[in-house]
Amino acid sequence: MKALLIDPDNRSLEPIDIQGREDIAKLIGYDTIESDAVGTAGDRLHFDEECFLRGSSGRFQIDSVIPVSGKAVIVGTADDGSTLRDVATDVDSLRSRIKYL
Template sequence: MKALLIDPEKQTIEAVEVEGREDIARLIGFDTLESDEIGPDGDRLFFDEECFLRGTTGRFQIDNVIPVSGKGLVVGTRDDGASLQDVVSDPDALRARMKYL
């Protein structure tokens, strides 16, 4: 599935392929995953649930969603996040909705 990897330290958004939650954890760097819905089309932002406890560097925020520390991954979902699918957002549209903190 197509996904978008956000690296706030480098301030980049990179298109990547994921097969499942194991790939999400590998790309983010931690297996304590949390996610928030970031749009009406099912896209969700996955991030390290303990990102602020770890003191991870680099922070960003999409729209009014709580800020995230460390890498995040935007993946399309359905069934309220239970099933993964290709991301709907494109990098430029996502970049316009983000700010680095």
């Protein structure tokens, strides 16, 4: 499924393909995954729940969501977040909503 990878160290945002939650854990580097809603289309920002405790480098913020440290993946969800699906957020519109800290 289509997803977006945010790498704050490189200040990059790139479209990627993932198969499931295991791929999200591999991409962010940890299996302690937390997520927050991003927008109203069902997309969720998945990130390391312990990112600040670990001292991960690179920080960013999308809209008014709490800042995140380290890599993160945005993917679409359905069924109250239990089912993953293609991301609905457009890459270009998301670029304008990300603030690197």
